[in-house]
Amino acid sequence: MSTKPVLYYSPRSPPCRAVLLTAAAIGVELDLRLTNLKEKEHLTPEFLKLNPQHTIPVLDDNGTVVTDSHVISAYLADKYSPDETLYPKDKLKRMEVDARLYYDAGHLFPRVRLMVEPVIYFGADNIEQHKINYMHLAYDGLEKCLTNSPYLCGENLTIADLCAVASVSSGAIFAPINEEKFPKLAAWLKRLTQLPYYKKSNQEGADLLGSLVKDLLVANKKAKENQ
Numbered sequence: 001m002s003t004k005p006v007l008y009y010s011p012r013s014p015p016c017r018a019v020l021l022t023a024a025a026i027g028v029e030l031d032l033r034l035t036n037l038k039e040k041e042h043l044t045p046e047f048l049k050l051n052p053q054h055t056i057p058v059l060d061d062n063g064t065v066v067t068d069s070h071v072i073s074a075y076l077a078d079k080y081s082p083d084e085t086l087y088p089k090d091k092l093k094r095m096e097v098d099a100r101l102y103y104d105a106g107h108l109f110p111r112v113r114l115m116v117e118p119v120i121y122f123g124a125d126n127i128e129q130h131k132i133n134y135m136h137l138a139y140d141g142l143e144k145c146l147t148n149s150p151y152l153c154g155e156n157l158t159i160a161d162l163c164a165v166a167s168v169s170s171g172a173i174f175a176p177i178n179e180e181k182f183p184k185l186a187a188w189l190k191r192l193t194q195l196p197y198y199k200k201s202n203q204e205g206a207d208l209l210g211s212l213v214k215d216l217l218v219a220n221k222k223a224k225e226n227q
């Protein structure tokens with residue numbers, strides 16, 4: 001008997017939230033398994049069998065194991081989405097969505113992690129200005145994609161929007177989006193926050209990440225002063 005796909009995840013993680021958004025957009029229920037990175041639950045032999053790259057999210061759909069949020073989102077849309085718009089089957093349209101997904105994988109999320117991971121894992125007590133500027137550079141790429149369309153790939157919401165918004169909403173906590181400089185990006189972000197499942201699938205986890213990092217910045221500073 002087939003059961004709900006299992007998702008190994010953490011709500012703070014932007015890529016995990018991208019998958020939560022995609023699943024909610026499709027209406028597929030997931031069996032959520034919290035994976036605590038601080039406790040090194042992603043480094044156990046059992047987890048490494050699922051994903052030797054030791055990253056979350058990981059999806060286990062009745063024995064089909066899928067890793068990487070972008071690939072998982074594409075898999076879920078292909079397998080479970082009732083309509084094609086979320087991840088188009090047309091080759092040219094799909095290429096455009098894939099290009100935006102790779103932009104998230106290669107530019108947006110890495111710049112978010114560059115700001116937050118030194119604070120979470122290595123005791124940094126400051127997010128340097130150059131990291132914030134670097135995030136802003138990545139916003140610029142999205143601003144230019146948006147031209148006159150409401151979504152990153154035109155008139156329809158796609159998994160590219162859902163993956164990108166998990167990163168952008170997290171990045172914006174530390175590298176705020178200047179509405180004058182990035183008016184289309186700011187409007188796009190507002191548009192996505194209106195999705196009925198946005199708060200539960202993304203906002204709550206982004207808030208958790210924001211408060212964790214802000215608290216750690218203070219704690220790390222104190223620890224340094226007391227050294």
Ligand SMILES: N[C@@H](CCC(=O)N[C@@H](CS)C(=O)NCC(=O)O)C(=O)O
Pocket residue numbers: 013014015016037042053054055056057067068069070105
């Ligand atoms: N490209 C991957 C990135 C996933 C990723 O780096 N996840 C972080 C948590 S936000 C992680 O698992 N870090 C643990 C590690 O790298 O060992 C994806 O989109 O799924």
